[in-house]
Amino acid sequence: MRDPAELLALLALPPTLLPAAQAAARVFPLRVPRSYIARMERGNPADPLLRQVLPLDLELHPDAEASQDPVGDLDAMVRPGLLHKYQGRALLVTTGACGVHCRYCFRRHFPYSAANPAADAWESALSYLRDDDTIHEVILSGGDPLTLHDRRLAQLAEQLAAIPHIKRLRLHTRQVVVLPQRVDEALLAWLAACPLQTVMVIHANHPRELDADVRYALAQLRAAGVSLLNQSVLLHGVNDALDTLAELSEALFEAGVLPYYLHQLDRVQGAGHFNVPDDQARTLLQGLRARLSGYLVPRLVREQPGAVSKTPIL
Numbered sequence: 001m002r003d004p005a006e007l008l009a010l011l012a013l014p015p016t017l018l019p020a021a022q023a024a025a026r027v028f029p030l031r032v033p034r035s036y037i038a039r040m041e042r043g044n045p046a047d048p049l050l051r052q053v054l055p056l057d058l059e060l061h062p063d064a065e066a067s068q069d070p071v072g073d074l075d076a077m078v079r080p081g082l083l084h085k086y087q088g089r090a091l092l093v094t095t096g097a098c099g100v101h102c103r104y105c106f107r108r109h110f111p112y113s114a115a116n117p118a119a120d121a122w123e124s125a126l127s128y129l130r131d132d133d134t135i136h137e138v139i140l141s142g143g144d145p146l147t148l149h150d151r152r153l154a155q156l157a158e159q160l161a162a163i164p165h166i167k168r169l170r171l172h173t174r175q176v177v178v179l180p181q182r183v184d185e186a187l188l189a190w191l192a193a194c195p196l197q198t199v200m201v202i203h204a205n206h207p208r209e210l211d212a213d214v215r216y217a218l219a220q221l222r223a224a225g226v227s228l229l230n231q232s233v234l235l236h237g238v239n240d241a242l243d244t245l246a247e248l249s250e251a252l253f254e255a256g257v258l259p260y261y262l263h264q265l266d267r268v269q270g271a272g273h274f275n276v277p278d279d280q281a282r283t284l285l286q287g288l289r290a291r292l293s294g295y296l297v298p299r300l301v302r303e304q305p306g307a308v309s310k311t312p313i314l
Ligand SMILES: *Cc1c(COP(=O)(O)O)cnc(C)c1O
Pocket: 076, 083, 084, 085, 086, 089, 090, 091, 139, 309, 310
């Protein structure tokens, strides 16, 4: 769904929200699958799933601490669309398209069309990966790599598997959560056949996102031999509560997914209202540690430009 008026009507929300939603959607359009909307509570403008996708006028307030490239992606771009920040792994921005537009997205302003690795059929990115034998893992990111056709993904996986020093293929995707129907026979077939070890990092922020269809999709991925991890973004008004985070970790593990990262928000222009102060974030983490098995506690991190890894917030 792309029309704010239709979204508000479907959820029985007050039409007074419409002018702001339309104004903010002109900067970063609304986009959300209907199966994700179906998990929202009707009549609740504070619904934690709705908050992640509904354009608000708060997005239009300039944020003095924010930038257009908060994590230094452009400095780390070694070939169009290929980011090499950390030792041993490199990240390929495969596409600008996503199945959902998350209002807090840190790549809201990424210059996707100027940094498109597909422009030369991936050749310059692939040649960089071939030439650097310290790279053992390639991360397909975006946008969302699962908006690409399986034929394209299978071909890319094959080209990567042909590079001797590459051992693992990792996909960073929110499609499994927002559009679980994307996990279909074609996707499962190439993943199961991939000679590389496959890892998928999904992106769930709230336990209510993991409905029966998502759990089914995750079970299928596991059966295809994919290791499943989750990363969340800590978001004010969505998941900045101990019970919510604890339930999320429990629900993820029940679905065969290990909590991996809990990201502090990247200060991108237009998302300041989602920010949670570091002190509160630390307190939430301590609460989780006191309540959950160690492997259910995600690593609280921030991405700092120029750092050798994600930076833990201790
Ligand atoms: C986050 C990120 C990675 C992955 O880091 P891990 O700590 O291995 O999950 C790799 N490359 C880039 C450019 C990144 O932003």
